[in-house]
């Protein structure tokens with residue numbers, strides 16, 4: 177016989193899964209789980225063969241134990257002040273007896289580098305009152321999402337060496353709304369140590385995000401080691417200890433592949449390339465020219481020469497080194513293309529013009545060369561929106577166009593038949609509102625710039641990020657072309673010290689929009705009153721994972737779900 181312990185009447189714990197599942201029911205019975213719980217996969221123990229499916233399943237099982245027993249938290253903040261909220265561990269307590277993982281389908285061969293839509297990410301989770309847990313999914317990634325959800329049902333106990341839930345029985349059926357749920361991390365303007373990148377991917381996976389966009393180079397620094405061209409990073413990185421080796425890149429790709437987060441690298445070009453000029457001055461026009469505001473969006477100015485024969489030769493060699501190394505673990509490459517500055521080409525002796533009609537064919541040719549090499553290596557290209565919407569380039573139809581300038585750009589992209597990513601500077605830029613990073617001389621300039629706000633402020637808080645609907649204004653017949661989106665951390669003022677607080681928990685808000693959609697079952701905007709307690713809890717779970725996520729609210733609010741509703 178089993179018995180359950182009814183939790184305290186003061187308990188305000190909600191089913192706090194983040195992002196919200198498509199459908200779920202819960203009860204209010206208590207179950208316990210300890211380290212002896214067995215997690216089986218398709219009727220056996222952990223698989224020991226060396227397929228990606230086995231590695232993904234195995235890894236997600238290990239992460240489940242680690243999360244439940246090493247990275248869990250005591251939910252005191254979600255209960256009345258000084259209340260006795262914890263269930264008592266009695267001798268007749270009911271334990272989870274088994275966790276059965278059932279994969280109904282087989283993974284595609286490219287499960288470690290899927291295109292959007294290749295991997296079915298859905299899962300079901302059933303937890304009975306008597307402690308039987310069954311997670312089903314068509315793919316290994318679906319199973320890992322099911323296990324992630326499972327861990328979010330459990331809390332650490334202050335006295336017992338096991339974890340508990342007060343929500344049994346639970347039935348969940350879940351799948352994402354958008355296929356591309358990403359974050360763009362700039363590691364050029366400031367370097368991010370590998371440990372921080374691993375932690376970021378871990379936190380992304382815990383939010384069921386699946387694309388890590390690595391903006392690895394820019395005008396300020398080139399930290400990416402290209403082994404056949406060592407001078408690039410040796411001269412272009414800020415310092416010799418701020419480089420990403422080929423082994424680093426591969427290790428991050430592997431780490432991501434195991435948790436369903438594909439690492440998608442961007443080498444921004446033809447603009448944003450000044451750092452190449454340290455090793456290859458002949459390739460770059462207007463290198464560090466002043467006033468930089470005439471020649472680039474940001475200092476230092478510098479852009480690829482657009483009509484030089486040396487630039488294509490450089491790109492050919494660089495990509496021939498890089499792409500084959502990336503190919504085993506990603507299907508995508510981002511070719512950049514934002515903020516091309518026409519004036520810089522007036523300083524380019526191969527062009528000597530800033531006229532649109534002169535530059536447009538040269539940029540088209542530049543793009544065509546890159547696209548051709550990417551296609552030959554079997555990559556799907558991404559570009560920033562200007563390539564399509566400002567320069568009107570002809571792009572292969574499989575190109576994914578990343579919008580950022582305005583929310584209205586999304587419609588313009590899909591109307592032309594291209595797939596679009598959302599994440600405009602007005603909503604999903606994480607860096608905005610931190611204030612100016614440029615200095616102003618005393619006098620008129622400083623007076624005019626006072627109070628030194630930045631171009632995209634104020635800060636986009638989680639509520640604003642949560643209120644954004646990627647499908648706003650998109651007609652139904654084009655909605656399938658909006659494949660997802662990304663938050664962005666441009667890093668003039670973000671390095672390892674403040675990275676976590678800049679990213680989390682605000683990126684959680686975007687992750688829920690991308691997984692669950694911005695509208696509830698009745699088609700209404702999702703309620704921040706309902707989201708807030710769950711986000712508060714997700715924040716605690718991220719902190720327990722070692723992520724220094726900002727608080728969402730003070731305990732006064734989280735202790736009473738409506739205290740802080742106005």
Ligand SMILES: *[C@@H]1O[C@H](CO)[C@@H](O)[C@H](O)[C@H]1NC(C)=O
Pocket residue numbers: 188189190191202203204343
């Ligand atoms: C589901 O969980 C919530 C939050 O703990 C609780 O208020 C509710 O009563 C539970 N549902 C059932 C049917 O027990």
Ligand SMILES: *[C@@H]1O[C@H](CO)[C@@H](O)[C@H](O)[C@H]1NC(C)=O
Pocket residue numbers: 222223224225226227230231234235238
């Ligand atoms: C699965 O994990 C175990 C450790 O728990 C390890 O010994 C085994 O090699 C792993 N198998 C694979 C395929 O990674």
Ligand SMILES: *[C@@H]1O[C@H](CO)[C@@H](O)[C@H](O)[C@H]1NC(C)=O
Pocket residue numbers: 280298299300312313314
């Ligand atoms: C897997 O198969 C089981 C049994 O047929 C079914 O109940 C479950 O819904 C399936 N899961 C998925 C994700 O298709």
Ligand SMILES: *[C@@H]1O[C@H](CO)[C@@H](O)[C@H](O)[C@H]1NC(C)=O
Pocket residue numbers: 469470471472517518519
């Ligand atoms: C280009 O340079 C001219 C000065 O030569 C300046 O007036 C103009 O604003 C610059 N354009 C851009 C886009 O910076």
Ligand SMILES: *[C@@H]1O[C@H](CO)[C@@H](O)[C@H](O)[C@H]1NC(C)=O
Pocket residue numbers: 518519530531
């Ligand atoms: C081109 O240069 C002229 C002369 O400096 C300047 O007035 C104009 O704004 C420039 N055009 C662009 C697109 O930058």
Ligand SMILES: *[C@@H]1O[C@H](CO)[C@@H](O)[C@H](O)[C@H]1NC(C)=O
Pocket residue numbers: 483526527528534
């Ligand atoms: C590009 O370079 C070629 C060869 O030097 C030259 O013939 C052509 O006029 C140049 N195009 C422009 C737009 O300057």
Ligand SMILES: *[C@@H]1O[C@H](CO)[C@@H](O)[C@H](O)[C@H]1NC(C)=O
Pocket residue numbers: 532536565566567568
């Ligand atoms: C691209 O097309 C838009 C809209 O037709 C137009 O305003 C813009 O000038 C064009 N740009 C170029 C570089 O041709």
Ligand SMILES: *[C@@H]1O[C@H](CO)[C@@H](O)[C@H](O)[C@H]1NC(C)=O
Pocket residue numbers: 643644645648701
């Ligand atoms: C719902 O959100 C959209 C933004 O996505 C906003 O324009 C609209 O006003 C909101 N509707 C309500 C009823 O709040």
Ligand SMILES: *[C@@H]1O[C@H](CO)[C@@H](O)[C@H](O)[C@H]1NC(C)=O
Pocket residue numbers: 256736737738739740
């Ligand atoms: C919780 O907040 C509501 C609304 O402010 C208030 O009416 C209620 O008394 C509070 N409950 C407790 C136990 O503090």
